[in-house]
Amino acid sequence: MGKKLRNFLVAFVAALGLVVLAFASQTTTTKAADYTTSAGNNGLLTGMSIQQKNYGTASNINLTLDWSSKDLQPDLANGDTWTVELPEQLKVKKPGETFKVVDDNGDVIGNAVLGVDDNGVSYVKVTFDNVDGKTDYEGSLNITDGIGVGKNYVIGNNDVQIGDIHDNMTITDSDDDFSKRGVIEKDADGNSIITWSILVNRNSTSFPNLQIKEIINDDQTYIPGSLNIYEAKWSTSSPGFYNYDKNKPISGYTVNPDEANISDKFTISNLPKENQFYVVKFQTKIVDEGNTTNGHKFKNNASFTWGTNGSGTGGTTNQDNASGSVSGGTNSGNGNGVDIKGGVLLTKLSADDDSPLKGAEFSLYKEDGTLVAKNLTTDEKGQLSVDKLDKGNYYFIETKSPDGYEINTAKIPFTISGKNSEIVSVITKDEPSTETHEDEEGSIIIMKVDKDTQYRLAGAKFIVKDSDGNEVGTITTDNLGIGHMYNLKQGTYTIQEIDAPAGYELSDTIHTVTIGDNNEDGSFTPDLITFENTKDEDLVFDDSYFVKLHKVDEKDMSTGVPGAEYSLYTAAGEFVEKKVTDENGMITIDGLKPGDYYFVETSAPNGYEINKDKLYFTIESGEQDIQTIQAVDSRTEESGGGGNTTDPEDPDIDEKDDNEEDNEGNPDVDGNGDNGGNEDNNNGNEDNNNGGGIIVDPNHPGSNNNGNNNNNGGIITYPGNNNSTNTNNTLPQTGSKSGLATSLIGLVVLLGTVYFKRRHA
Structure with missing residues (x-):
């Protein structure tokens, strides 16, 4: 072989090795997978059981879902999701309720959320995180709160199927005859x-x-x-x-x-x-x-x-x-008569793939048209928040859409109750822009209200048909009384109610809407459509009994203490339910039968001593008065107050309160959720309890997630991916595989080239 040819081949092989190394150094990113459990398709589901077989129609269903990723190809990766569609005998009563998924070491490997889709199908959705590099994950989701009896049930025995796995439960309208x-x-x-x-x-x-x-x-x-x-x-x-x-x-x-x-x-x-x-x-x-x-x-x-x-x-x-x-005349109240201020979290998504949209601008108005705030812009998570809102009805209007998307000018209504400081979560979507005007698409937004009280009504189902009478899809109103349908082609559509909310008559109103640029602002989205329902006078609600517990600070009896875990027992010592006080120090347990009960604290909030006193109460048959049990906790000696960040000059002054006071009237418009400069925004308590589903590992049934991560306010920080444990506020990445084998090949080629060159030098 000639010297020139040999030198050329050596140079070529060396260059090839460099190219191989360069490509090998890049991480191969895989698209996040969704494993769906639906009728006949198990996904990750390996077992299902309904604990306690007898339930009333107002009861919480105790549902356990066993799962495993051992046989997955490829392996379970960060960002993968598992969606479990529930049958019609079960329904999600608390959309947005979230809880953690943990491994046998107690490390968080995912977050789960309860929800209802646009077709009215209830589901449990898990988004996995921190699972790369391990292939044998398995466990159980034990959901004790937030799932109730659905519409498709019978009094007596019911066969319940999730995936292709069956169990049964007995439904009674009451244990009492x-x-x-x-x-x-x-x-x-x-x-x-x-x-x-x-x-x-x-x-x-x-x-x-x-x-x-x-x-x-x-x-x-x-x-x-x-x-x-x-x-x-x-x-x-x-x-x-x-x-x-x-x-x-x-x-x-x-x-x-x-x-x-x-x-x-x-x-x-x-x-x-x-x-x-x-x-x-x-x-x-x-x-x-x-x-x-x-x-x-x-x-x-x-x-x-x-x-x-x-x-x-x-x-x-x-x-x-x-x-x-x-x-008669038993109204009661506390505090100074001032309604509690609330807040709202808006999430803007793409109508195509539900990806978050940054840069959408909104104005916020009161119901009477009074401007509250403007130039509110969504962040990289597609979110913006406004806090310190007075009691009342409000709505957002989009004033500028993100680049590449059509503006959606329909009102986005919500209500601040004034009863607590919960954050109201609303979601809105934009359709992508197209190259030709004729291909632009629009959306429909409806609101369902009580005709007499104007209260928002969840669970109303509507059918949408095109101008030829063909069914396009259905819309079901959520817990805010709002329903959406997106990606509608230009044309005329009719909307008719086909399933009324429980206790209401079916509306005979048929609305006709047009998707096109016939609106005054030139948008393709009609204004908010309101349907009214009248109560069905032939239906009578059989009131279930419930009790409230209010946890307060011993030094300030008007201040609610969040994060206290209580277990409820019958007087005979039978366990009934476990819950954690919300941000106002409240617990509500419903579906109770007449009898004697007691609460006992099983876990105290950070900075407080546990109170082991049993709090007894009695529910009498026919009793209509709402019982509220008051519980008092004392602060620990070293605590400055319930686990909150404290002022070193005065340990009883909460630093978060100082921040809120300094920022009174300044809405959080950057979307970071800091609400006036409090970057942590959780009272300094990292163990905000979800008050809901307990995750039990089969090998460690005694360890669960009680005491962790409360989202009782109904905030879904990112639909389908509630990263409530993600402290850096970034979205989990999709699964990745290193190119180790390719890197070794490239390295061998380079070393061989060097050796060959030196030998012939």
């Missing part, structure tokens, strides 16, 4: 009366020879002719509601004494059917009108006996009772 409640009203002459409702044989079981005995207290008198009995049934479309035909009271039963002689008691017998759910209605007049405003409690008792007839030992007699009470 009998219940009673009263409502204070006015008659035609303005007199105060009470309408009593006794629910008899609620579960439609067999009650032969049933007798109902009612005793009326002396603070009321029976209103002659008001007694009526109706056949009732539970609604299959509105869980927790029952209905009866008010125009068709039954006959054929016996009242003793007869209707005309009823005074302070009566007995009903000889009901036509022994396995029928009945509603017994009657009214009493309040003797002392003053008792309607002084907090006086009106209480009546109903007792029930039934059994088979017979002589000697051949007959059986059973007994039960139901008491109902109602109070």
